[in-house]
Amino acid sequence: MSAIAQLNDVAVKSMLTKTHKLLINNQWVESASGETFEVYDPSTGTVMANAAAGNEQDVNKAVKAARKAFESGHWSEMTPSDRGKILWKLADLLEENLEEFATLESLDNGKPLTIARAADVPLAVDLFRYMAGWATKIEGKTIPISVPYTPGAKYLAYTVREPVGVVAQIIPWNFPLLMAAWKLGPALAAGNTVILKPAEQTPMSALRLGDLVLEAGFPEGVVNIITGFGEDTGAPLAAHPDVDKVAFTGSTEVGKMIVKAAAGNLKKVTLELGGKSPNVVFKDADLETAIPNAASAIFFNHGQCCCAGSRLYVEQEIFDKVVAGVAEHAGNIKLGCGLDPDTDMGPLVSEEQFSRVTGFIDSGQTEGAKVATGGKRHGGEGYFVEPTVLVDTNPNMKVVREEIFGPVVTAMPFKDPEEIIPIANNTNYGLAAGVWTQDIGKAHRLASHIKAGTVWINCYNIFDAALPFGGYKESGWGREMGGDILEAYTQVKSVCVQV
Numbered sequence: 001m002s003a004i005a006q007l008n009d010v011a012v013k014s015m016l017t018k019t020h021k022l023l024i025n026n027q028w029v030e031s032a033s034g035e036t037f038e039v040y041d042p043s044t045g046t047v048m049a050n051a052a053a054g055n056e057q058d059v060n061k062a063v064k065a066a067r068k069a070f071e072s073g074h075w076s077e078m079t080p081s082d083r084g085k086i087l088w089k090l091a092d093l094l095e096e097n098l099e100e101f102a103t104l105e106s107l108d109n110g111k112p113l114t115i116a117r118a119a120d121v122p123l124a125v126d127l128f129r130y131m132a133g134w135a136t137k138i139e140g141k142t143i144p145i146s147v148p149y150t151p152g153a154k155y156l157a158y159t160v161r162e163p164v165g166v167v168a169q170i171i172p173w174n175f176p177l178l179m180a181a182w183k184l185g186p187a188l189a190a191g192n193t194v195i196l197k198p199a200e201q202t203p204m205s206a207l208r209l210g211d212l213v214l215e216a217g218f219p220e221g222v223v224n225i226i227t228g229f230g231e232d233t234g235a236p237l238a239a240h241p242d243v244d245k246v247a248f249t250g251s252t253e254v255g256k257m258i259v260k261a262a263a264g265n266l267k268k269v270t271l272e273l274g275g276k277s278p279n280v281v282f283k284d285a286d287l288e289t290a291i292p293n294a295a296s297a298i299f300f301n302h303g304q305c306c307c308a309g310s311r312l313y314v315e316q317e318i319f320d321k322v323v324a325g326v327a328e329h330a331g332n333i334k335l336g337c338g339l340d341p342d343t344d345m346g347p348l349v350s351e352e353q354f355s356r357v358t359g360f361i362d363s364g365q366t367e368g369a370k371v372a373t374g375g376k377r378h379g380g381e382g383y384f385v386e387p388t389v390l391v392d393t394n395p396n397m398k399v400v401r402e403e404i405f406g407p408v409v410t411a412m413p414f415k416d417p418e419e420i421i422p423i424a425n426n427t428n429y430g431l432a433a434g435v436w437t438q439d440i441g442k443a444h445r446l447a448s449h450i451k452a453g454t455v456w457i458n459c460y461n462i463f464d465a466a467l468p469f470g471g472y473k474e475s476g477w478g479r480e481m482g483g484d485i486l487e488a489y490t491q492v493k494s495v496c497v498q499v
């Protein structure tokens, strides 16, 4: 019997049986076309739910609702304290329904329930609480000015930070709920109104979050949720003349399309895109920690992390030992349905992703790389790929240059600690990096020279609502989380008064 058939969570079952609608102006409505699309269980490849397929008409309706809500001031001019309370309430409701959200996330994305329960949902709760706190702390400055051409005149000059307005937020499928939280939290704390577009592969948790948005008491039109395909809903949102800002997380390829689409009205753009992150292990590292963490840096979330440590560089003398250790960890990872409590790694999210990742493994081998472990499909159904370690690679291979977004790491030796900086930076991306050493000076030297938005030293994949995250180079524009993100959702107005 399939895991879904065995489910006894009534709330989750009801999410799977109903045909989902769009949330526009605090109402659940059918798509303008009446069309729906199928949502798949990636562990079996079978249809598990249906969601409304939005199109440009739905986008227009949602933007209109968000614009009306913004201009009414019901949200942007609500006291910051009250805005914060509603965001905090959303966090409380999410926490009360943690198990349901974790189950939905596991079913929809394929990730282990244990991970969704321990990481995805609690991090989303924490993000909303963190941003609820920011609602009352978005401040301007008073600025002493001199104005040489008005001698003797006195001025009071100050800045205020105002919300940007109507914000479109387009998110991916790897952390569906958490990405929704990263986007909604700061935008709403700052007083913007939002149209959120979840990925077509994983709309379930965002749709359920829509129910909680209504329960938490957001005014009409402040949060709108439009499901549908990228070209039908994402593209018209990015191009819409009445959208003031677009915030996107996804592939670098689509990120570049968003930039072009945004040019029409020069809407503000923030992008959190792909990565090909170096993870550097020096011979003086504590290998008992470095080896399992080098494995989880790539295999966590099945490698479907934009910051995955996908290029593993190991100092020559310990290369064989580290590769053998990472391969051993990979071999011990239990693949299975996300709902199975014994599962360490679930399926990839979709057939498309499965073909992409296995295509990369094939291309690596064609170009001369060797498989140290893994490299094959797992099981007869669903989109499972074995955790894979590739060796004998060179910097020109596709598997070393391009983002695979799957459980595939290329392991490469290096000789001289000084040569590793240009090697680590030899990529168009710049999202994250890992450094493993007990030499504190070396660690900080690397941290300062690696061109990436996050450098983890003797740890990896450490996230916190307070810690900014985002990319150098083609990994994006702007940062998510932390106080820095508020800059992306506000604009500065200078006010100058002659006194």
Ligand code: ADP
Pocket (backbone or CB within 6 Å): 170, 171, 172, 173, 197, 198, 199, 200, 228, 229, 230, 231, 233, 234, 235, 236, 238, 249, 250, 251, 252, 254, 255, 257, 258
């Ligand atoms: P992936 O290739 O990993 O699926 P994408 O970058 O294609 O990642 O998708 C991330 C998000 O971008 C999804 O919500 C998707 O629907 C959306 N999207 C895809 N194409 C476009 C587009 N042309 N314009 C706007 N959004 C898009």
